[in-house]
Amino acid sequence: MKTLKIPEATIIRLSVYSRYLTEVDRKGIITISSGEIAEGVGVSPAQVRKDLAYFGEFGTRGVGYNVKDLNRHILKILGLGEEWNVTLVGLGNLGLALSMYKGFRERGFNITSIFDNDPEKIGTLVNGIEIMPVEQLEEVVQKNHTQIGIITVPSEVAQDIVSLLIKAGVQAILNFAPGVLNVPPHIELRNVDLTVNLEVLTFNLRSGR
Amino acid sequence: MKTLKIPEATIIRLSVYSRYLTEVDRKGIITISSGEIAEGVGVSPAQVRKDLAYFGEFGTRGVGYNVKDLNRHILKILGLGEEWNVTLVGLGNLGLALSMYKGFRERGFNITSIFDNDPEKIGTLVNGIEIMPVEQLEEVVQKNHTQIGIITVPSEVAQDIVSLLIKAGVQAILNFAPGVLNVPPHIELRNVDLTVNLEVLTFNLRSGR
Numbered sequence: 001m002k003t004l005k006i007p008e009a010t011i012i013r014l015s016v017y018s019r020y021l022t023e024v025d026r027k028g029i030i031t032i033s034s035g036e037i038a039e040g041v042g043v044s045p046a047q048v049r050k051d052l053a054y055f056g057e058f059g060t061r062g063v064g065y066n067v068k069d070l071n072r073h074i075l076k077i078l079g080l081g082e083e084w085n086v087t088l089v090g091l092g093n094l095g096l097a098l099s100m101y102k103g104f105r106e107r108g109f110n111i112t113s114i115f116d117n118d119p120e121k122i123g124t125l126v127n128g129i130e131i132m133p134v135e136q137l138e139e140v141v142q143k144n145h146t147q148i149g150i151i152t153v154p155s156e157v158a159q160d161i162v163s164l165l166i167k168a169g170v171q172a173i174l175n176f177a178p179g180v181l182n183v184p185p186h187i188e189l190r191n192v193d194l195t196v197n198l199e200v201l202t203f204n205l206r207s208g209r
Numbered sequence: 210m211k212t213l214k215i216p217e218a219t220i221i222r223l224s225v226y227s228r229y230l231t232e233v234d235r236k237g238i239i240t241i242s243s244g245e246i247a248e249g250v251g252v253s254p255a256q257v258r259k260d261l262a263y264f265g266e267f268g269t270r271g272v273g274y275n276v277k278d279l280n281r282h283i284l285k286i287l288g289l290g291e292e293w294n295v296t297l298v299g300l301g302n303l304g305l306a307l308s309m310y311k312g313f314r315e316r317g318f319n320i321t322s323i324f325d326n327d328p329e330k331i332g333t334l335v336n337g338i339e340i341m342p343v344e345q346l347e348e349v350v351q352k353n354h355t356q357i358g359i360i361t362v363p364s365e366v367a368q369d370i371v372s373l374l375i376k377a378g379v380q381a382i383l384n385f386a387p388g389v390l391n392v393p394p395h396i397e398l399r400n401v402d403l404t405v406n407l408e409v410l411t412f413n414l415r416s417g418r
Contacts, residue, residue, distance in 0.1 A: 015408040079415035093306035172410040201381040206288035
């Protein structure tokens with residue numbers, strides 16, 4: 001299956017559909033229409049049909065989609081259904097919030113190590129994980145075959161941490177630190193800027209859409 | 210200026226460009242090319258040009274854009290340059306992280322009230338703001354002319370909080386609680402799901418892009 005040309009906005013919506021389908025499945029519902037998915041997640045039915053059409057026809061006209069099958073299919077597309085080892089670097093408030101975030105584990109993202117440089121935090125436990133000093137990052141991340149790194153450190157040290165993570169074998173990085181990071185082309189980097197979300201809201205308020 | 214048809218992905222990138230331009234401006238740089246912006250934020254030069262083209266021609270061929278002018282223009286498009294009153298409901302780890310987030314204030318988003326229902330938290334100060342009980346939300350939000358609400362409460366109470374915020378006159382809501390919320394059509398709602406970011410990464414890893 002060729003999936004290279006799927007826009008990122010579609011991937012993001014698929015992720016949202018999948019979470020909704022998991023909820024619906026838990027309620028024991030067997031089939032669902034694109035209209036019901038649309039209503040459940042707050043996008044248009046046409047958008048849902050268009051997004052699902054990227055992956056060929058797997059609904060039945062007039063009946064809809066089998067909830068479990070559709071969800072399994074989307075999860076496979078998203079590279080889920082497998083388990084990912086995640087490391088988190090920087091245990092400030094945001095780092096702490098992310099370490100405790102239940103949604104990650106539910107979707108197969110297991111935070112298996114946490115690093116900080118604060119002597120008061122090192123050695124303490126968060127969610128059963130012992131906080132380790134950054135000096136141990138390379139060794140531990142390598143040993144755990146950690147694929148993903150989450151960075152919630154101050155901007156000034158973010159590039160150093162990125163370089164350390166890449167040296168240790170991490171393939172993908174989710175960065176919450178402001179500023180621009182350099183990574184080689186084979187590394188997936190995603191910058192999350194929490195302010196952007198507020199700016200989309202104010203744009204929509206201003207433009208009256 | 211007609212801005213209704215601008216895709217959300219463009220708005221998000223504009224927000225990122227603007228933050229980069231602010232950095233560049235602070236370094237005293239006067240003009241910048243679309244290629245330099247592209248390199249600075251990690252998107253293609255063609256994408257930058259396409260995004261900026263929504264707002265007409267305001268660069269000079271061969272010279273590039275005036276950094277200050279371009280940034281001012283983008284900020285205006287995004288409804289920034291003005292100040293927004295923001296309330297935050299739910300002072301867990303994520304709520305605490307967001308209350309302390311410097312990026313909000315820098316972009317004109319001022320958290321002016323924080324609510325929680327934990328008696329241990331009520332009356333304490335975060336960033337100089339006294340935590341208040343949810344019972345006072347309606348009165349305080351109304352009095353402050355608060356336009357935006359950020360929700361970081363457990364899912365079970367999110368809908369109740371949304372209804373309270375709307376009753377108090379909030380126009381836009383940024384929701385971090387999982388699950389689906391119902392709002393009337395005139396309210397801007399944006400759901401932030403932190404897991405989605407990891408799923409985009411794993412999709413990209415799997416599809417090899």
